[in-house]
Amino acid sequence: MHIVVCIKQVPDSAQIRVHPVTNTIMRQGVPTIINPYDLFALEEAFKLRDRYGGEVTVLTMGPPMAKQALEKALAYGADRAVLLSDRHFAGSDTLATSFAISRAISKIGRSRTPEIVLAGKQTIDGDTAQVGPGIAKRLEMQQLTYATKIVSVDLHAREIAVERRSEGGTQMLKSRLPCLITVLEGVNTIRRGSIADALRAAHSRIPTWRAGDVGIEELGNCGLRGSPTVVKRVFAPSPRADKAIRIEAIEKDSDQVADDVIALILEHHPALEASFYLNGLT
Amino acid sequence: MEAETKSPIVSRAGAKKELPKHFRDNRHVWVFIETERGQVHPVSIELLGEGRKLADKLGVQLAGVVVGAAEGVGTLSAIAETFAYGADLAYLVVSPLLSDYRNEPFTKALSDLVILHKPEILLLGATSLGRDLAGSVATTLETGLTADCTTLDVDADGSLAATRPTFGGSLLCTIYTLNCRPQMATVRPRVMATPQRVANTTGPIIRHELMMIEEEIVTKVLGFLPDGQSHRINLAYADIVVAGGLGIGTAENLERVKAVAKTLGGEFGCSRPLVQKGWMGVDRQIGQTGQTIRPKLYLAAGISGAVQHRVGVDGADLIVAINIDSNAPIFDFAHVAVVADAIGLLPALTAAFTRRLVPHNQSMQ
Numbered sequence A: 001m002h003i004v005v006c007i008k009q010v011p012d013s014a015q016i017r018v019h020p021v022t023n024t025i026m027r028q029g030v031p032t033i034i035n036p037y038d039l040f041a042l043e044e045a046f047k048l049r050d051r052y053g054g055e056v057t058v059l060t061m062g063p064p065m066a067k068q069a070l071e072k073a074l075a076y077g078a079d080r081a082v083l084l085s086d087r088h089f090a091g092s093d094t095l096a097t098s099f100a101i102s103r104a105i106s107k108i109g110r111s112r113t114p115e116i117v118l119a120g121k122q123t124i125d126g127d128t129a130q131v132g133p134g135i136a137k138r139l140e141m142q143q144l145t146y147a148t149k150i151v152s153v154d155l156h157a158r159e160i161a162v163e164r165r166s167e168g169g170t171q172m173l174k175s176r177l178p179c180l181i182t183v184l185e186g187v188n189t190i191r192r193g194s195i196a197d198a199l200r201a202a203h204s205r206i207p208t209w210r211a212g213d214v215g216i217e218e219l220g221n222c223g224l225r226g227s228p229t230v231v232k233r234v235f236a237p238s239p240r241a242d243k244a245i246r247i248e249a250i251e252k253d254s255d256q257v258a259d260d261v262i263a264l265i266l267e268h269h270p271a272l273e274a275s276f277y278l279n280g281l282t
Numbered sequence B: 001m002e003a004e005t006k007s008p009i010v011s012r013a014g015a016k017k018e019l020p021k022h023f024r025d026n027r028h029v030w031v032f033i034e035t036e037r038g039q040v041h042p043v044s045i046e047l048l049g050e051g052r053k054l055a056d057k058l059g060v061q062l063a064g065v066v067v068g069a070a071e072g073v074g075t076l077s078a079i080a081e082t083f084a085y086g087a088d089l090a091y092l093v094v095s096p097l098l099s100d101y102r103n104e105p106f107t108k109a110l111s112d113l114v115i116l117h118k119p120e121i122l123l124l125g126a127t128s129l130g131r132d133l134a135g136s137v138a139t140t141l142e143t144g145l146t147a148d149c150t151t152l153d154v155d156a157d158g159s160l161a162a163t164r165p166t167f168g169g170s171l172l173c174t175i176y177t178l179n180c181r182p183q184m185a186t187v188r189p190r191v192m193a194t195p196q197r198v199a200n201t202t203g204p205i206i207r208h209e210l211m212m213i214e215e216e217i218v219t220k221v222l223g224f225l226p227d228g229q230s231h232r233i234n235l236a237y238a239d240i241v242v243a244g245g246l247g248i249g250t251a252e253n254l255e256r257v258k259a260v261a262k263t264l265g266g267e268f269g270c271s272r273p274l275v276q277k278g279w280m281g282v283d284r285q286i287g288q289t290g291q292t293i294r295p296k297l298y299l300a301a302g303i304s305g306a307v308q309h310r311v312g313v314d315g316a317d318l319i320v321a322i323n324i325d326s327n328a329p330i331f332d333f334a335h336v337a338v339v340a341d342a343i344g345l346l347p348a349l350t351a352a353f354t355r356r357l358v359p360h361n362q363s364m365q
């Protein structure tokens, strides 16, 4: 079985700071990581390879430095990696991103057609959850999003059974290969790659594909030009206009403070008393 | 007022061209009405409220799109709710193939309707269903889609200005869809307010056939396992939410958070690190990667107030924060800032609330 895993290198958003004066993101020194949700997808690919044999190709679209994310994925145990990088892709929104990535997957498929394309459910920087469905649509694959379990794959009958998270429950689905699956968080934990994997990663040469390499002639579908959405402005969340009412209560009697807090709550939201009583009764 | 930057970091707004001719007669605001086993998902109602405002600003009509199985109770009541919450008209696609959610027939139903009736704006809930569907519909129509918006507005020139958190909530950005229609956006549950329900309203219903047969649909639903009703959590819709963060110290101390919530008949929740520690389930997490809440009262104990947490609670009417650190970021957006040790104060709060509640309860008996 051949599995392609789409990953993204993202800034570790826990460490991002906003410049207090200019309101710009201070990226300097912010480490980059593989989008955490993509690691669940990668491990799911390894589990499928354990069960059914085959190989795992990781693919990322990004600037040249995104190669680091691929090296990491190889060290975890991926068989092959491909970087899709071209200035024409800069500024891509989700529609343009899914266009470019789908072309790269088609090219990967020329040597060996993937049965499954895996992706994280979303990224932690864009947070959209749209690129996966976009790729599926463009490749005319079935999309199975928010999968909690890949139950079985029948390579012979070209069938797959998965469980996916849906509103209020779990859906059990049967579908056809090839398909695109996005996996939910927490389905697994990424394994530690072996020393052999680490050595192999260190020695592998990761090819970089440009738009032309994946047969993209329609540059108008790429980057800013191919993106119907544009960011018009970026700004910091507004601080609350009225300053909070403060109760300095360190070392004070808790019971007295509690009464003060309740009095303040009700003063500001008298209607709440009704909610309390109502709830208190049930 | 928003603290705007003088010069936007990214600006391509100047690149706005004339809208291509074939999009110029796109009109009206549409809301996809999501149903969950016969019930309209609350997010769709919230979107009807927001859609109404946009439609009024644009001077166009608001339509609800109902897609589902035969005209059973669910579909009909979804139509009724659509009108009750402000729609002028409804589009209806019914087919046995639409009984359970599947991407293919739903994408076909919604994309066909859009191609035929040309809305200007299409809104969906950012639920697992809505996100799955919105991504494929936008790609099919090759139009822009903005995820998880927190504010929607109409610009002077009539474009949809969709604002969403970016970089994990540290910043907000306003996104436009240029040169493509419809302008699509998803919004998470509880970000928008629930509009007033008006009974006995109705309007035209425009029906559409699903041009598909079961044999064409690749994915089959083998079964559905509903979440246990008993432990279904109503965090997003609770009037009162009490939450604990790392400042609570230990898993045992969380009982103090739960006790306050229980006394008030509210729900309890937590910040993300507690989920990572395994102290609470992920369905109790409040924030960007958890639930968005909109309670009347939010009581946060031992929570620092990181942006990722803040975006989940900004809709609360009254935020009361207890933190030992008088400079904690949560005090920048709390309405009542209590500088105190939460571990000691929580039991005192439970006791004080109980004192207040008991006499009233007794008088009711």
Ligand SMILES: Cc1cc2nc3c(=O)[nH]c(=O)nc-3n(C[C@H](O)[C@H](O)[C@H](O)COP(=O)(O)OP(=O)(O)OC[C@H]3O[C@@H](n4cnc5c(N)ncnc54)[C@H](O)[C@@H]3O)c2cc1C
Binding pocket: A012, A013, A014, A015, A124, B168, B244, B245, B246, B247, B248, B270, B271, B272, B273, B274, B285, B286, B287, B288, B289, B290, B291, B301, B302, B303, B304, B305, B306, B307, B308, B309, B312, B322, B323, B324, B325, B328, B340, B341, B342, B343
């Ligand atoms: C991609 C991403 C997504 C995220 N999503 C979420 C999310 O959805 N929800 C979320 O909550 N976080 C989220 N986070 C994490 C977020 O950035 C913060 O790390 C987290 O909210 C901090 O949790 P906390 O306030 O409980 O802990 P801390 O930041 O450790 O704060 C603990 C607070 O408790 C106070 N304290 C200590 N002792 C006491 C005491 N005895 N009494 C009172 N106060 C005390 C301290 O002063 C401190 O302010 C996300 C992060 C990332 C990178």
